[in-house]
Amino acid sequence: MAEKASFKVIEDLPKEDVPKAVSRRNFIKGVITSGVxxxxxxxxxxxxxxxxxxxxxAGIGERLITLNVNGQQxxxxxxxxxxxxxxxxxxxxxxxxxxxxxxxECGSCTVLIEDIPLYSCSxxxxxxxxxxxxxxxxxxxxxxxxxxxxxxxxxxxxxxCAFCMSGFIMTTVGYLKTxxxxxxxxxxxxxxxxxxxxxxxxxxxTALMRGADNxxxxxxx
Amino acid sequence: MAVIRDVxxxxxxxxxxxxxxxxxxxxxxxxxxxxxxxxxxxxDWLKDRIKKPKAVVDxxxxxxxxxxxxxxxxxxxxxxxxxxxxxxxxxxxxVIKEKYGLLGQAAxxxxxxxxxxxxxxxxxxxxxxxxxxxxxxxxxxxxxxxICYADTPEGRNxxxxxLHADRxxxxxxxxxxxxxITLDAKxxxxxxxxxxxxxxxxxxVGPEIDITRLHILQPGDLLxxxxxxxxxxxxxxxxEKVRDRNVWDFPLLNVASAMVISGGSIERIxxxxxxxxxxxxxxxAVEDAVRGKPRDPATGEMAGRVAVQGAVPLQFNAYKIPLxxxxxxxxxxxxxxxxxxx
Numbered sequence: 118m119a120e121k122a123s124f125k126v127i128e129d130l131p132k133e134d135v136p137k138a139v140s141r142r143n144f145i146k147g148v149i150t151s152g153v154x155x156x157x158x159x160x161x162x163x164x165x166x167x168x169x170x171x172x173x174x175a176g177i178g179e180r181l182i183t184l185n186v187n188g189q190q191x192x193x194x195x196x197x198x199x200x201x202x203x204x205x206x207x208x209x210x211x212x213x214x215x216x217x218x219x220x221x222e223c224g225s226c227t228v229l230i231e232d233i234p235l236y237s238c239s240x241x242x243x244x245x246x247x248x249x250x251x252x253x254x255x256x257x258x259x260x261x262x263x264x265x266x267x268x269x270x271x272x273x274x275x276x277x278c279a280f281c282m283s284g285f286i287m288t289t290v291g292y293l294k295t296x297x298x299x300x301x302x303x304x305x306x307x308x309x310x311x312x313x314x315x316x317x318x319x320x321x322x323t324a325l326m327r328g329a330d331n332x333x334x335x336x337x338x
Numbered sequence: 339m340a341v342i343r344d345v346x347x348x349x350x351x352x353x354x355x356x357x358x359x360x361x362x363x364x365x366x367x368x369x370x371x372x373x374x375x376x377x378x379x380x381x382d383w384l385k386d387r388i389k390k391p392k393a394v395v396d397x398x399x400x401x402x403x404x405x406x407x408x409x410x411x412x413x414x415x416x417x418x419x420x421x422x423x424x425x426x427x428x429x430x431x432x433v434i435k436e437k438y439g440l441l442g443q444a445a446x447x448x449x450x451x452x453x454x455x456x457x458x459x460x461x462x463x464x465x466x467x468x469x470x471x472x473x474x475x476x477x478x479x480x481x482x483x484x485i486c487y488a489d490t491p492e493g494r495n496x497x498x499x500x501l502h503a504d505r506x507x508x509x510x511x512x513x514x515x516x517x518x519i520t521l522d523a524k525x526x527x528x529x530x531x532x533x534x535x536x537x538x539x540x541x542x543v544g545p546e547i548d549i550t551r552l553h554i555l556q557p558g559d560l561l562x563x564x565x566x567x568x569x570x571x572x573x574x575x576x577x578e579k580v581r582d583r584n585v586w587d588f589p590l591l592n593v594a595s596a597m598v599i600s601g602g603s604i605e606r607i608x609x610x611x612x613x614x615x616x617x618x619x620x621x622x623a624v625e626d627a628v629r630g631k632p633r634d635p636a637t638g639e640m641a642g643r644v645a646v647q648g649a650v651p652l653q654f655n656a657y658k659i660p661l662x663x664x665x666x667x668x669x670x671x672x673x674x675x676x677x678x679x680x
Contacts, residue, residue: 197351197394198384219385221378222586227452233426236452239381241374243351244398288452309585310450 182246186211187255195242202226202237205252213253213283217312224311225284227291228252234291234310253283256290265335266290266328275324277315285311289325293332301326346384349394357402357528357562360395364558365530367393373560374398375422375461378453383466388475397422403460403562406431416567418526421460421560425514426451428459438566440575440594444517447579450586460561462514463525463541464553467616468588469498469508479506479549489652496654497590500646500662502615506545507652510552511588513579515542515618516610520594521570526563527555538564539610542617552616570596570608576669580661589613591661595669603632609669611645614662621645621666628670638671 184191186209193208202219205211205228214237217223221239228237229251256264263271266289276282285308292299292307299307305322313321349372354360364371372391374380375398383389397403403422408415417433425445428434434442448454448462467473467480469488477483488495489507498507515538523538541553541561555561573596581587595609607625612618627644631637642663649659 196345196348198346198349200345200381203345220382221450221453224450224452233455234452235456239377239456241351241377241396243353244396292451307451310452 182243184209184242184246184250185248186250187252188249197241197243199242200238201228201240201242201245201250204242205237205250211252211254215280215283217280217284222312223281223284224288224308225281227284227287227311229287229291232291232294234288236310251287251290253287256286264290265331266293266325269326269328269331270324273320273324273327275317275321276313277317281311281313285313285321285325286328289328290332293329297329297333297336299329304329346381347387347390349384349391352393352395353399354395354397355399355401357400357560360397360400360560361528361530361558363393363395364560367395369557371395371557375464376424376453376457378449378457379461379465382473386473386475388473397560406434408433409565416565416569416571418563418565419459420563422458423460425454425457425459425462428514429454437568437571438521440521440570440577440596441514441517441566443575443577444513444579444592444594447577447592448513453586459514459564463512463518463564464555464561465511467508467552468511469506470494472508479545480508482550491653493653495652497588497613498652498655499615500649500651500655500658501619502544502546502617503650504545504549506549506616508545508616509613510542510615510617512612512618513589513592516592516594516612517577518564518566519610519618519620520596520608521566522608524565524567525561526565528560528562529556530558533562535565539618539620544616573598573606576672578665578668580665591658591665593662593665593669597633597670599633603630604628604637604670605630607670609641609666611662611665614649614658623647624666624670633671635667635671638667641670642667 180196181192181194184193191209193204195204202214202216205214206216214228215225216238217225219238221236226236226238227234230245231248256267266286270276270282270286288308288311296303296307301322304325308325352363354363370392372380372394374394374396400422403420405423406417406419409418419428425448428445429442448457471487472478472480476487479486486506487493488498495507499509519538524535525538525541527534527536536554543552543554576595579589579592581589589612591611591613593611595607597604598606607628609624610618610620624641624644628637628641645666646659646663651659
């Protein structure tokens with residue numbers, strides 16, 4: 118039953134998404150994607166049959182959408198109930214954004230949307246169409262030079278396991294855009310929506326303060 | 339404890355760009371519809387699959403619901419805050435900072451920075467209770483059942499109500515609500531029959547009126563804006579929130595007060611608490627008791643005693659009674675006078 122469904126869904130996928138040569142990585146990705154599609158397929162088909170014969174009401178949109186991620190236009194098939202963290206990680210392969218709690222309670226999925234730090238686990242992907250999404254992958258410049266906050270983290274070796282790191286860095290980058298010259302205490306308040314299970318906060322703050330310092334220098338220089 | 343499942347159950351997502359369109363969609367889908375503001379309350383329900391709406395109506399694309407503007411007619415003037423204005427926008431707004439700082443103080447104590455960047459003022463006042471029996475999908479009174487799991491000898495009810503409980507002992511979790519009640523805000527509600535303007539304190543309902551919801555919104559209704567009149571602009575404000583940890587947590591209790599002092603005595607006062615009952619409570623008895631009295635520790639003590647009259651503790655929340663007494667005392671006589679002395 119499930120096998121049949123998954124074959125059907127893979128056939129239905131847009132051509133550009135079907136891998137030509139099946140590498141191990143792509144195979145795994147494919148399984149992940151089709152698994153998602155299978156679990157939701159019954160709901161979706163039921164929903165669409167309900168809508169048959171009805172005029173599509175205002176605001177109803179397509180599933181195939183274009184997202185502006187890290188300055189690139191990415192075409193992607195997104196379910197209506199899909200969160201941005203899910204799309205970034207499992208559809209666009211941007212796994213630098215971490216999923217910790219999936220409940221807006223840990224901060225590791227933080228990305229910038231129009232320069233504002235938000236929990237991507239709690240944003241529907243369809244609601245950010247046409248808005249600029251920035252993930253940790255988009256911080257370094259094209260020539261590979263790290264963002265000043267990333268450099269600060271490396272210089273101070275601020276994190277232990279670093280699962281929470283990309284969230285902390287994205288929050289800091291967003292915070293510094295409106296508060297470029299924070300005190301240690303202010304910055305601690307700014308990143309208070311991010312948790313570190315290693316309890317490494319003191320070193321993290323030192324690293325992020327260095328990052329803030331680096332950012333000010335890079336703007337001046 | 340929340341469990342990570344694959345994704346939310348499927349729904350159709352509607353993204354209207356006007357209030358009228360949103361209302362049409364809500365009418366069309368009736369009880370199958372779910373209103374999505376910032377989403378931070380909604381996604382918990384949807385991810386846990388406790389609620390499975392067929393149609394989600396996302397309000398984030400409706401420009402007329404956003405932003406802070408001034409309004410003024412018939413001699414009254416003040417500000418109007420669109421329901422979809424984020425809490426961060428409320429905190430940073432210069433006029434709110436200057437004249438209605440109480441609301442900014444309250445909004446800044448909500449949850450975490452990222453949540454304030456996304457959560458809206460309309461959502462903050464309209465969010466559902468956090469009683470975990472109810473949130474876990476237990477068939478309690480609030481969920482349409484015939485029992486309260488929190489109000490039993492073994493029920494975990496440390497965070498629950500001490501006042502006005504009626505079968506259900508859940509509390510309202512909003513921080514901005516008591517501040518808005520204190521500022522005498524008016525809530526603009528768009529119903530099927532037209533626009534209604536209600537006093538902030540009348541927006542909220544206890545279980546004796548409706549045990550399944552915390553506010554007056556019926557399916558299809560939308561809170562569109564909150565107006566704050568200039569009545570309390572620039573008054574002396576006090577806001578305090580007590581919670582287990584300094585980020586994310588909902589209040590165990592919070593208190594908001596606005597006062598006008600003249601010649602050392604309290605000329606005008608409004609005061610409200612939340613976290614004590616299923617709706618934020620305006621403490622009219624306290625207001626009446628302290629009006630005209632000097633603003634001193636003795637008045638504060640008296641205010642605290644009046645505030646907790648009739649309070650009934652559950653098994654694990656008796657601490658809320660002295661906590662509320664002390665918070666009200668501080669909100670009336672000021673924190674300097676309430677300092678610890680041995």
